[in-house]
Amino acid sequence: MxxxxxxxxxxxxxxxxxxxxxxxxxxxxxxxxxxxxxxxxxxxxxxxxxxxxxxxWIIPILGLFLAVGGISVMRIRDKNSEQAVVTKTAPLNVRTVAAQQSPIRNWVSSEGTVRAVRFKHLAFDVDGEITYIADRDGRNLREGDRVTKGELLAQIDDRELQADVNKAQSAITEAREQKAATAAEVAQAESQVAQARAQVGQIKAQLNQAKAARNFSQSELNRYQQIYNEGALSASDIDSRRNDLLNAEAQVQSVEAQIISAQAQIGTAQAQVQAAQDQLRASDARIATAQSQLTQAQVALEGTKLYAPFDGIVAYKNIRENEYYSTQSVSSQLSNYQGLLDRVPIVVIDPSQFEVTADLSASVGEQVRPGQTTVIANEDNIQTNLDNEDLIDSAQVRGKVFAVNPAVTPGGRAIQVTSRMTIGTGNLLHGSNVTLWVAVAQKDDAVVVPLNAVIFRDRNPYVFVANPDTGKVEQRQVKLGIEGLNQREIIEGVSPGELLVTEGQNRLVDGAPVKVMQSQNQFSNGEVQ
Incomplete structure (x- = not known):
């Protein structure tokens, strides 16, 4: 063809x-x-x-264009039709939880050390062999035994120290006897001074009499001399009056000499008194020295015995009878508290009250105030009881902040917090390490939601509120308050009872249709239950 x-x-x-x-x-x-x-x-x-x-030949080309265009139009129409069907028939599956009005607390925690409010480390003050430990029903004292205030718990061989005490007591006795003798000498010297002074007084009286007699004799001589000048008396009469005056003058001089002698005796007696008083003071010094030696010996003697300071329980006992004790074994552990507890002979505690001391960072410690709620909880309690009230109710030990140190430690830049535990103290052990939780902020009627109900977009907090009537969600910006262990307080933006999306928020937009898979009024661990 x-x-x-x-x-x-x-x-x-x-x-x-x-x-x-x-x-x-x-x-x-x-x-x-x-x-x-x-x-x-x-x-x-x-x-x-x-x-x-x-x-x-144009006909096939036109047909080809028509066929390709028709197929493209059909595909676009089918795609749009398919998308429209998906949007309408497949809403996003979400889980929700209802906002609640309940108490909320903001917790901070730190490792701390448990100590009894009243405790005493009992240690010997001297080295020596342990010769006595208190008896309990035929056995030696041990941990857990109760003790009574003033009870002798243990003792070190004290024979040498007892001898020192006896020696000091003898020295005191001897010094006191010497003091008594010196005091007698002082009294005798003072008596001599008094006698000399009395004698001087008597002699002065005699001197006055002698001077009076001399003055009288002088007056008589003058009178007789005038009469004699008139020729009325003989010379012998004048001579007799002159002799009387001389005798009176001699008597005055004699008495004055006696006064000088008596005053010298007073000076000698006063010197004797001064010497005796010096000896008395020396005796007092010897007595004081002996008394100091006695006190020192008695303190050392007391350091050989350990007495119960109060009614309590033996928490630690690290000695045995007939062992040799060295004070250096304890002093070497002063910087290591656990090491100290393992070396100190006996620790007695009052089990009626305990406290926990913990160091918090300076930024967190500034939020702590006396009277705030505290609990002791381990990791298991936190994982299984994240709800604020459940944590408090389930905590075996609870208390209040007792003191907050206003100073920051130079090395750790931390603030020391002390909490007095009031409930469950029977579960505490002196010297153990625990985790102390402090509620630094709390509110009794807050609107709370789970932590995972809040998302952040551009650093702003949002929630998605599900409307069961319309089947859609509303995106709301909220204002946050206290953050608890698994909850947040919503100050503005949410009312109690509203359903908040907790799973699937990242796929949502405002007004998106949703299907609520599960809705509960309670939440724990940040998830719907």
């Missing part, structure tokens, strides 16, 4: 090429007709048939 036929050469010298007719294609065109006009038909249709034959 030929595809083309050659026409006569045209005016340009090119032959027209026409598509060759297929026998099969020509048959439908040559339709049989009952009208006998074959020649007319062929003559009229020949030019038109030749034009159509020249454009037949």
């Amino acid at each position: 030929s595809l083309h036929k050659t026409n006569p050469t045209n005016s340009e010298g090119f032959a027209d090429l026409e598509p060759a007719k297929d026998d099969n294609l020509e048959k439908p065109i040559a339709v049989e007709s009952t009208v006998d006009h074959s020649e007319l038909t062929q003559t009229e249709q020949q030019p038109e048939s030749q034009g159509i034959k020249k454009l037949w």
